[in-house]
Amino acid sequence: MPSPDVFPFTMGPALLFCPADRPERFGKAADRADAVILDLEDAVAPAGKELARRAIVEQLADAGAHLDPDTTIVRVNPVGTEDFRLDLECLAETPYRTVMLAKAEGAAQLKALDGYRVIALCETAVGVVNAVSIAAEPNVVALMWGAEDLLASLGGLSSRNDDGGYRAVALHSRSAVLLAAKAAGKEAIDAVYVNIPDLEGLGAESRDAVASGFGAKACIHPSQVAAVREAYAPTPQAVTAATELLEAASTAGTGVFQYKGKMIDGPILKHAQSVLRRAR
Template sequence: MTVESWIPAGPALLFCPADRPERYLKALDRADMVILDLEDAVAPSNKQAARDALVGNPVHPDRVIVRINAAGTDDHELDLAAVSETQYRLVMQAKTEDPAQISAHGLPTIALIETPMGAMRTEEIVAAPNCVGLMWGAEDLIAGLGGSSSRFGDGEPDAGQYRDLPRYVRARVRLAAGAYQKAAIDAIHADIDDTAGLAAEVRDAVALGYSATACIHPSQAPHIREAYAPSPERVEWARQVLDGAAAHDGGVFALDGEMVDGPIIAQARATLARAGERPTD
């Protein structure tokens, strides 16, 4: 794995508590990648049991991310020691606030931006040599600000939607990842039963060029995959765009009355990539 080339194995990334090893294979069966969680999903009293389970129940490493606890905590060093006893080498570091916190261990790392300081230093963090991508989290961010909710509540305009500050951090994470050509993973949708809200949020993530979306329940994975997959009509449009680009040697041309130039061609390539096709230049 190289920092420049890592992309998720698919768009649905499912969190699984590391202290529940009986769920590891089930999670891999339902999602594209599994995030074996040593942090929030594990009670403090079960942290060591989670590390033991991580080491003692190996699954294929290519589809595994290990979320480790924040730098500066006792669990952080213990987590790194446990990871070193496995074949897993891709970690997600909770509450990243400084590039030195991930460069210290050198493992390929998805930096989780979920604190006010982490949000303010996003551009520095993504530039760390071993940062392969960014993910953001809304609830820890709001808690760190002394707030009460990341989303508008029932009865408010835009109920269920992110408030402005989380939207700002979400956009900042996407921009920073894009600027450094690294993967961007969108935050979880905590309301498991709100499949319509999840689908709408994922469609927006796709429109912004997010690489994947994390989830907390297996039932959410199919909705994520469906929203990331382009429609047959969109795939056919992308093929026509690239065929036209080849015929016009990459220059500007018209397709169905609309001008096609460099940015549109890039969007067509991205569409085919999401459809599992390898576009040719």
């Protein structure tokens, strides 16, 4: 199989998981989100995984239901499992070349996905500790972290405190994966928000994600997509302010300058450029 060129991850900001054994949901998920993640791992019971693989292949026969390979991700089972081997056999029959590797734990695992653009899901203690070397692999386009699997790998009980905020170890892991991804020039994807009815909490967490540098956030229900998109979309006022600031910088020359009573330097200009990128 020829190896496609690895390109920067540009699917975000709202990525929607869809169980791969529910083909009747594929098209709806793709229509509602920026990208759909067909899940062959946790969302599918062991007895249903073969059905799920067959569903991914069979939907390709229906031209009306054919998902766009540029906005379709397939989450495969962990490297070394029999299901992973079967997942790759399934993918070889499809045009889908962007995969999410569940429980990624080391750079060597990425060799098994040569020819695919990989979103490495760091959701165990080993995966988080090795995030830097994982992100450095050439076929990795993004890192994502997973809170609940991470805490399970630690023998913990929950990733969140009673007030809904993340525990310190989860926050550390979130930051570690973000830093590893961006240090390698890759994208970072924030974990899912499992309290589906709490759209206010999802919005707040999504706003923190975009302010921190995460390029996308994964969703587990269609109702979450709008909240994520709203958080990532800069307001008209923010776009105007960023545009005016960059115009002022173009006439100020190089170095630090004063603008509306504030000191403006390189990092501030990069923030403004980021706003305009998100607006586009």
